[in-house]
Amino acid sequence: MSSKPIYLGVIGVGGVGTAFLNQLARLPNAPSLVLLARSSQTLTSPAPAYSPAIPADWQTASANPSLTKSGPLSPPEIVSYLSSAPGRSVLVDNTSDPALASAYPLFLRAGISIVTPNKKAFSSDLSLWKDIFAAAAEGKALVYHESTVGAGLPVISTLRDLVATGDEVTRIEGVFSGTLSFLFNTFAPVSGSSSAKWSEVVTQAKQLGYTEPDPRDDLNGMDVARKLTILARIAGLEVQSPDSFPVESLIPAELASLPATPDGVSQFLARLPEFDGQMAALKEQAEKAGKVVRYVGSVDVGKKEVKVGLQQFDKDSAIAGLKGSDNIISFYTKRYGSNPLIIQGAGAGGDVTAMGVTADLIKVLERLQ
Amino acid sequence: MSSKPIYLGVIGVGGVGTAFLNQLARLPNAPSLVLLARSSQTLTSPAPAYSPAIPADWQTASANPSLTKSGPLSPPEIVSYLSSAPGRSVLVDNTSDPALASAYPLFLRAGISIVTPNKKAFSSDLSLWKDIFAAAAEGKALVYHESTVGAGLPVISTLRDLVATGDEVTRIEGVFSGTLSFLFNTFAPVSGSSSAKWSEVVTQAKQLGYTEPDPRDDLNGMDVARKLTILARIAGLEVQSPDSFPVESLIPAELASLPATPDGVSQFLARLPEFDGQMAALKEQAEKAGKVVRYVGSVDVGKKEVKVGLQQFDKDSAIAGLKGSDNIISFYTKRYGSNPLIIQGAGAGGDVTAMGVTADLIKVLERLQ
Numbered sequence: 001m002s003s004k005p006i007y008l009g010v011i012g013v014g015g016v017g018t019a020f021l022n023q024l025a026r027l028p029n030a031p032s033l034v035l036l037a038r039s040s041q042t043l044t045s046p047a048p049a050y051s052p053a054i055p056a057d058w059q060t061a062s063a064n065p066s067l068t069k070s071g072p073l074s075p076p077e078i079v080s081y082l083s084s085a086p087g088r089s090v091l092v093d094n095t096s097d098p099a100l101a102s103a104y105p106l107f108l109r110a111g112i113s114i115v116t117p118n119k120k121a122f123s124s125d126l127s128l129w130k131d132i133f134a135a136a137a138e139g140k141a142l143v144y145h146e147s148t149v150g151a152g153l154p155v156i157s158t159l160r161d162l163v164a165t166g167d168e169v170t171r172i173e174g175v176f177s178g179t180l181s182f183l184f185n186t187f188a189p190v191s192g193s194s195s196a197k198w199s200e201v202v203t204q205a206k207q208l209g210y211t212e213p214d215p216r217d218d219l220n221g222m223d224v225a226r227k228l229t230i231l232a233r234i235a236g237l238e239v240q241s242p243d244s245f246p247v248e249s250l251i252p253a254e255l256a257s258l259p260a261t262p263d264g265v266s267q268f269l270a271r272l273p274e275f276d277g278q279m280a281a282l283k284e285q286a287e288k289a290g291k292v293v294r295y296v297g298s299v300d301v302g303k304k305e306v307k308v309g310l311q312q313f314d315k316d317s318a319i320a321g322l323k324g325s326d327n328i329i330s331f332y333t334k335r336y337g338s339n340p341l342i343i344q345g346a347g348a349g350g351d352v353t354a355m356g357v358t359a360d361l362i363k364v365l366e367r368l369q
Numbered sequence: 370m371s372s373k374p375i376y377l378g379v380i381g382v383g384g385v386g387t388a389f390l391n392q393l394a395r396l397p398n399a400p401s402l403v404l405l406a407r408s409s410q411t412l413t414s415p416a417p418a419y420s421p422a423i424p425a426d427w428q429t430a431s432a433n434p435s436l437t438k439s440g441p442l443s444p445p446e447i448v449s450y451l452s453s454a455p456g457r458s459v460l461v462d463n464t465s466d467p468a469l470a471s472a473y474p475l476f477l478r479a480g481i482s483i484v485t486p487n488k489k490a491f492s493s494d495l496s497l498w499k500d501i502f503a504a505a506a507e508g509k510a511l512v513y514h515e516s517t518v519g520a521g522l523p524v525i526s527t528l529r530d531l532v533a534t535g536d537e538v539t540r541i542e543g544v545f546s547g548t549l550s551f552l553f554n555t556f557a558p559v560s561g562s563s564s565a566k567w568s569e570v571v572t573q574a575k576q577l578g579y580t581e582p583d584p585r586d587d588l589n590g591m592d593v594a595r596k597l598t599i600l601a602r603i604a605g606l607e608v609q610s611p612d613s614f615p616v617e618s619l620i621p622a623e624l625a626s627l628p629a630t631p632d633g634v635s636q637f638l639a640r641l642p643e644f645d646g647q648m649a650a651l652k653e654q655a656e657k658a659g660k661v662v663r664y665v666g667s668v669d670v671g672k673k674e675v676k677v678g679l680q681q682f683d684k685d686s687a688i689a690g691l692k693g694s695d696n697i698i699s700f701y702t703k704r705y706g707s708n709p710l711i712i713q714g715a716g717a718g719g720d721v722t723a724m725g726v727t728a729d730l731i732k733v734l735e736r737l738q
Contacts, residue, residue, distance in 0.1 A: 022533055023535055027534075027535070040674045053602040104500050110530070112445050152530075153710065154523045154526065154527050154530070154712075157523065157526070158523050161521075161523070161728040161731075162724070164398070164727075165392055165396075165723075165724045165727040165728050165731070166392055166395045167724060168736055190685075191685070194636075206637075293612075313619065316559075316560070316685075316690065318687075318690075318713075321687075321690075321707050323687065324707075324708050326708050335521075335718075335720045335721050335724060336714055336715050336721065337715070338693075339693050339695050339714060339715060340714060341522065341713070341714035341715070342711070342712070342714055343523075343711070343712060343713075344687075344710070344711040344712075344713070345705055345708060345710035345711055346704075346705055346706070346708060346710070347710060348582065349704075351704040352704050352705065354534075355530070355531070355534045355536060355704060357656075358533075358534040358535075359530040362533055362534070366736055367735055367736055
């Protein structure tokens with residue numbers, strides 16, 4: 001509760017990064033921004049004074065002649081710069097860079113706290129997960145990653161509270177991809193009927209900017225698998241990696257090997273209508289049972305089972321009734337009994353993802369002070 | 370992040386208090402329990418050593434001859450005892466005592482942090498709310514009160530995160546009473562029809578232990594009004610008191626003045642059937658519009674409007690579809706757009722309420738360390 005100066009490094013100025021910088025600029029008592037980097041360039045406040053602070057806006061910052069400019073710094077170089085600051089420091093990683101993620105233990109052991117929406121560190125090999133939390137347990141720095149699942153929705157914090165207070169989480173289930181939520185809510189709505197073909201819905205989603213540049217990066221289910229890996233690990237399961245459990249890909253096998261180039265993506269979308277019949281059959285099969293088809297992930301803690309893929313849901317279920325690109329996450333626990341604790345809302349988008357990052361940063365600052 | 374000893378006082382050993390003590394007993398690195406009180410008796414660890422610690426169980430503790438026993442202590446006496454402990458201290462108030470609640474500023478200014486599910490302090494006169502947060506802002510102690518709304522559901526923390534990160538909360542709406550949720554989910558279910566009369570449902574709920582000993586304490590809407598007062602204040606509205614806005618009471622005017630004695634309660638339940646026709650009419654009116662009636666609270670931040678009472682909802686809405694005694698809280702914000710951030714689940718019960726208290730305590734300990 002004393003007031004020591006805190007120094008902040010921020011990497012990534014994409015959608016989430018820019019939204020975060022906007023929120024940071026409006027934060028009362030914000031820490032001093034001393035490192036701001038995008039993939040090709042790094043701005044730092046000159047050492048040893050670590051002053052002037054960097055304005056929380058890439059355009060303004062990069063035009064400031066008092067700041068030191070360099071190319072991309074390696075993780076050890078960033079560690080060295082931040083850990084030499086005359087106070088505690090925090091790194092906000094707004095990238096999805098696996099190399100930076102695998103250096104988190106290095107940062108934490110050097111006393112640099114980590115706040116990030118980057119799923120890579122927490123959903124890759126189990127050994128990295130263990131190393132990160134072993135490093136944090138040394139007590140020199142903190143790691144917060146709310147926005148790795150459900151963007152700004154309070155998913156990670158709620159699960160951690162359930163576990164920390166001794167509740168027994170038995171099952172976690174939900175829709176974890178805003179993109180796949182939109183695709184199925186549009187393709188197989190609960191009320192009324194949609195005549196849209198699957199390929200049309202995918203193309204429309206891409207045009208609206210709801211998919212990754214290559215929609216196959218959503219359709220392969222790996223983003224959902226990474227989120228489930230994180231939740232399962234917090235719930236106590238030793239999940240080796242996001243490909244160590246069944247993940248149903250929605251990419252037709254015949255189109256999986258098309259190159260990940262703009263041309264490959266065009267070919268993929270051009271050939272996707274060949275498979276509309278398969279998706280229509282899945283939809284009709286569900287309809288005959290009075291249900292709808294949705295792409296979900298689940299963790300059965302008792303059975304140590306994680307899976308990701310299509311499932312049928314009753315039309316009056318919460319999952320079937322989702323709107324737009326909302327996520328929904330249900331926690332079944334011993335204390336909550338038969339009715340789960342449910343969190344629902346936008347699970348993607350720059351502003352809400354950044355909100356989770358900013359809220360985490362506030363908590364880290366409160367604990368470091 | 371250093372490790373100073375932390376001393377804990379706990380008041381209240383009712384349903385929530387006992388569940389909390391169970392969770393505390395299982396907490397790794399729990400702080401030292403040095404004061405444990407119920408309404409008629411107080412146990413303390415002998416000063417000046419503040420040792421031995423008190424076992425987290427009233428029966429065991431009260432049989433321990435090494436502890437100091439006394440009658441109820443006044444708030445200033447508790448402040449004096451806890452603030453003289455050889456380390457930081459935290460008071461967990463598991464009562465609904467307004468006198469203790471109005472002493473929170475005293476505790477906070479003496480460096481004693483507060484963790485509580487007691488709504489009184491935060492939902493009574495606005496001046497007490499302001500005094501509490503002014504005292505906390507002096508920086509000597511913290512105040513956490515997640516379980517004052519929605520029990521262990523992450524309602525307060527989510528709203529505070531939205532506000533702190535600069536989102537604009539426009540509207541909050543929901544079902545905030547487990548008791549009233551059960552009553553209306555049973556009286557006017559979405560699917561199928563219920564022939565149960567209102568008075569039968571109320572009597573059944575009382576028999577199941579879902580209501581207060583005097584069901585009028587649920588039916589008057591004041592519990593919901595207190596929760597709305599808290600949320601509205603966090604969202605920035607200066608609500609003077611829980612009776613400064615419209616609250617619809619479900620107690621027939623003719624029965625309001627029956628005494629709050631067991632005999633008065635019996636008379637109330639005996640005469641309630643006289644008013645079944647009124648409730649049936651409300652239900653049928655909604656049904657004709659294809660809707661169901663629910664008891665909800667809402668805050669319109671822009672219009673500075675708080676209200677609590679009956680409203681009709683579409684049968685496919687999330688509020689209409691609630692099950693059992695679940696709560697649901699929807700936050701409409703600028704960042705979340707047209708689809709709100711929704712939290713849903715059990716909003717009453719000893720274990721889940723205590724979970725919110727324990728999770729708050731963990732956060733306070735993390736910040737004090």
